[in-house]
Amino acid sequence: MKLHWSPKSPYVRKVMICAEELKLTGQLTLVRSVAAMLKPNPAIMQDNPLSKIPTLVLDDGRSLFDSGVICEYLDDLAGGPLFPRTGAARWQALRWQAFGNGLMDVLILWRNEREREQPITVLMDAFELKARASLAQLDTEAGALEAGAFGIGHATLCCALGYLDYRFEAMGWRTLAPALARWYAVMRERPSIRLTEPADG
The missing domain is CATH 3.40.30.10 (Glutaredoxin)
Structure with a gap:
């Protein structure tokens, strides 16, 4: 493939x-x-x-x-376990996947706008507001993320947080979402997360 x-x-x-x-x-x-x-x-x-x-x-x-x-x-x-087939676990996994995708969409649009010669302030402010609100919500869900089996939702949220580190380091998101940061610190030790860190080149 x-x-x-x-x-x-x-x-x-x-x-x-x-x-x-x-x-x-x-x-x-x-x-x-x-x-x-x-x-x-x-x-x-x-x-x-x-x-x-x-x-x-x-x-x-x-x-x-x-x-x-x-x-x-x-x-x-x-025949993997990343997409639960039925029940509440499936909808939670798909919701976290959608949440992570949505946050990545916001961050990519925010970065694109930031790179423009004359960024539009109202757009920049809207993207930052959405990112901060998303982090606040995810911080309240850190316990559920920790308790759940690793799946597509966990993978997607790790990608969003990794992109924050890669492109928005100055934001200091860990101070905004300390419980989420603790969960992500554990996730970063997982081989699949460690081996796929974003990189230049």
Whole structure:
């Protein structure tokens, strides 16, 4: 299987965390791919007309995207535990996945706006407000995260917090969400999290 991949993308990291957890990394051929908002990548577009990563190309030529679909495919392929099948555990896992995805969306838009020559202040303020409110809510859920079995929700939230460290270190999010920070410190010792830290290059 071919994976359009980048060491910086939190969504690609989510897929790689799942692959590590499921012992599937050896089945993936990583193709370094740059997906810029203003410069569609023809190589990615051959497999995904949206020019977005991650995109997984299966051995039969079919393509899967986005990260949630790819992660669920890998979990199904391996008969894994990352997506609970029924009941409250399933909805909690999917909710945390959606929460983490939403926070990553906010952070990426915030960073893009921050990099503009003349950032729009009202947008910057809105992104920061949403990020801080999300951290406050997640801080109240740290106990539930700690008590639950590691799954897609945990993986996604780790990616969001890792992206905060990578792109918004000055925010000092750990002082805003100390219980969440303690949970994340434990998660960072997990091999799948440690091995997929975002990096330049």
